[in-house]
Amino acid sequence: MTKKFENKVVVVTGGTSGIGLATAKAFSEEGASVFITGRRKEAMEAAVKAIGGRVTGVQGDMGKLADIDRLYDAVQQKHSHIDIVFANAGGGEFAPLGAITEEHYQKTFDTNVKGVLFTVQKALPLLRDGGSVILTSSTTSISGTPAFSVYSATKAAIRNFARNWILDLKDRHIRVNAISPGVTDTAGVEELFGNGESAENTKNYLASLIPAGRIGKPEEIAKAVMFLASDDASFVNGIELFVDGGHVQI
Incomplete structure (x- = not known):
């Protein structure tokens, strides 16, 4: 390891599984002090163990402002600043137009939009000048998906x-x-694709549409996040970096 992020303080929301977990682990392996969030205690404990190094887990829902405050209180107990924020917590469910409920709308926007907004805004007093913020959007920000309009709208935001x-x-x-x-x-x-055989069939179908011939791995997304967070991307600002095997480029 190059220890490129030695002594950096990094916040990764939604860090207990998937892309967030892979990214938190990558930052930790490169020497960073990492703070992760997640809603479930058991998943949090497992993630902290899997990540290793200087990692702190803070249980919370980033759609709730009080939980975001607790996150930054935890950071301040150990550090005077933050270098990098990866606002990654999010999620969504399928609901076609005509079947969208207020609850579905509110839950998705609270997590994906409100949560990201206030995760970043509340980090500002601690975030160092010259720091880096990475937001998790999605290919759905520019590509339509049946029954996924609410989630897609949050990612465009x-x-x-x-x-x-x-x-x-x-x-x-x-x-x-x-x-x-x-x-x-x-x-x-x-889970989104129905688990088991249903999920496998859907993933295989989608892989057939991707020029790379397969779906992505969380570790591949993590490497792209690490690039955007690093000094190697010092003149990269305001972009949307697609990491999709070329899917939405054709």
Whole structure:
């Protein structure tokens, strides 16, 4: 390991599984002090054990402002600043137009939009000038998916947060970029597609549409996040980086 993030303080929301877990582990292996969030205690404990190194788990729902405050209180107990925020917590469910409920709308926007907004805003007093913020968007930000309009709308909002926040934060030289994964082999995707054989058939079908010939791995998305967070991306600001095997580029 290069220890590229030695002594850096990194916050990864939604860090107990999938892309968040893979990214938190990668940061830890590169020497960072990592804080992760997740809703479930058991998953949090397992993630902390899997990540190793200097990792702290803070149980919470990033759609709730009080839980975001507890996250940053935990950071301040150990550090005076934050270098990198990966606002990754999110999720969604299928619901076609005509069957969308207020509860479905509220839950998805609270987690994916409200949560990201206030995760970043509340980090600002601790975030170092010249720091890096990475937001998890999705290929659905530019590509339509049946019965997935609410989730897709939240991810389009995330992409536009990056465009606007680079203007709000330009005097502090804080970079904000969005990462947009395609279909990635995570527990969340497995559950979304119905688990078991149903999920496997869906993933195989989607893989057939991707020029790379397969779906992504969480570790591949993590590497892209690490790039955006690093000094190697010092002149990369406000972009949407697609990590999708070429799926939405054709």
